[in-house]
Amino acid sequence: MSYVVIGGGLAGLSAAITLQEAGESVELYEASDDLGGRVRSDYIDGYILDRGFQLINSGYSEIKRLQVIEEIDFCKSDRTIDVITPFGISSIGDPRLHPILATRSPLGSLAEKISVLKFVGDKPNSSISLRDALLASGTGDLYENVLKPFLRGVFLTDLENIDSSYGREIIKSFVVGDSGLPRAGAGALSEALGARVENVILNNPIDSLQQFAGKKVILATDAHTTAKLTRIPLETGFADSHTWYHALPAGVISSKRLRVTSTANPIVNSIALSNVVSQYAPEDKTLISSTAISSITDEQALNEIAKFWGIAPSDFELIKRYDIRNSLPVFKPGKNGVTSARINDELFIAGDYLTAGSQNGALLSGRLAAMESLAH
Numbered sequence: 001m002s003y004v005v006i007g008g009g010l011a012g013l014s015a016a017i018t019l020q021e022a023g024e025s026v027e028l029y030e031a032s033d034d035l036g037g038r039v040r041s042d043y044i045d046g047y048i049l050d051r052g053f054q055l056i057n058s059g060y061s062e063i064k065r066l067q068v069i070e071e072i073d074f075c076k077s078d079r080t081i082d083v084i085t086p087f088g089i090s091s092i093g094d095p096r097l098h099p100i101l102a103t104r105s106p107l108g109s110l111a112e113k114i115s116v117l118k119f120v121g122d123k124p125n126s127s128i129s130l131r132d133a134l135l136a137s138g139t140g141d142l143y144e145n146v147l148k149p150f151l152r153g154v155f156l157t158d159l160e161n162i163d164s165s166y167g168r169e170i171i172k173s174f175v176v177g178d179s180g181l182p183r184a185g186a187g188a189l190s191e192a193l194g195a196r197v198e199n200v201i202l203n204n205p206i207d208s209l210q211q212f213a214g215k216k217v218i219l220a221t222d223a224h225t226t227a228k229l230t231r232i233p234l235e236t237g238f239a240d241s242h243t244w245y246h247a248l249p250a251g252v253i254s255s256k257r258l259r260v261t262s263t264a265n266p267i268v269n270s271i272a273l274s275n276v277v278s279q280y281a282p283e284d285k286t287l288i289s290s291t292a293i294s295s296i297t298d299e300q301a302l303n304e305i306a307k308f309w310g311i312a313p314s315d316f317e318l319i320k321r322y323d324i325r326n327s328l329p330v331f332k333p334g335k336n337g338v339t340s341a342r343i344n345d346e347l348f349i350a351g352d353y354l355t356a357g358s359q360n361g362a363l364l365s366g367r368l369a370a371m372e373s374l375a376h
């Protein structure tokens, strides 16, 4: 039997790799000029610009299964984050790694910090929101000061929109693994996986499945394209995001930490990326990546980013802005991933919107779709 995978994001790549490993012949069709989907990097004037700020977690089960971290020259990021509060900047880290920082941090009591770890281990309750579940587990001030601002940048939406057991799984993944980036940008992950796929056809958007009659198809496009091609209505909602890359002269910012704010702000996080991985900027520059979850002008963004870092807006040079529609699926309270990828015996679907809005969710859904198609 020969297989076709449509879509070369992480889900499609994982599906193709799984099928090849099972000895099947696979053709992968990708609409754009390269593989990776939402995990791609652009290389502009000596800067590495990921298509939206994202970190790779070396502890993700699918990343471990694929043994790909060894191939991508992975640099760990700092586990401590800086929070801008009305009283100044406070740092908070993983209480297991930085017990002193955790005890002293004014952002929440030690008991509240421990309640987060307890929340991660608790039994899931899928009918309530992540906000309600975190508050119910006793996170108190820590929720308002740290969890809410940090996690809005993770889910790219407010936490009342997120299902609690889904949210718990994502939070769990931070507790178990190291986050970081490859020296050549997040897209290096897709490139490493793409190199394992034998037959890739780029620049080839598929607009009908009829041409694949007699073959088994795994449809791993974005959810909207899948809905169009299968004529099955889409049930999931999505969150958009906007990322600005600015340059500053090297040395103006020395922090390697992600910065978030506990005060209302359209910017959900900002980080001096080239302080984490020096290759992200030319030697005499620092590259700042800042993300918003509402659409604001470049000028509004710059003013807020400048306040984040306490630096005059005129010192920043805009390198590029990315508007990323449908950045992540939003699993509302009570909504879980699907249990089967099968549409019929010849057609299976894959993508993060079926499992979890993460690299791991996408890789897992691709592997599961491939396994289900092999079993039929």
Ligand SMILES: Cc1cc2nc3c(=O)[nH]c(=O)nc-3n(C[C@H](O)[C@H](O)[C@H](O)COP(=O)(O)OP(=O)(O)OC[C@H]3O[C@@H](n4cnc5c(N)ncnc54)[C@H](O)[C@@H]3O)c2cc1C
Binding pocket: 006, 007, 008, 009, 010, 011, 012, 029, 030, 031, 032, 035, 036, 037, 038, 039, 051, 052, 053, 054, 055, 056, 057, 204, 205, 206, 207, 220, 221, 222, 225, 241, 324, 326, 327, 328, 350, 351, 352, 353, 356, 357, 358, 359, 360, 361, 362
């Ligand atoms: C800004 C941002 C930040 C994120 N941060 C993180 C993070 O820190 N950690 C984390 O784990 N995850 C993060 N994610 C999520 C993660 O990147 C995604 O969950 C994952 O990459 C989705 O992969 P996918 O294969 O399901 O979909 P996609 O990457 O969307 O892949 C779909 C592919 O199908 C192709 N395609 C579409 N139509 C057609 C067609 N007609 N014919 C052929 N091909 C087609 C597309 O070009 C694309 O390559 C982030 C995502 C974004 C956007």
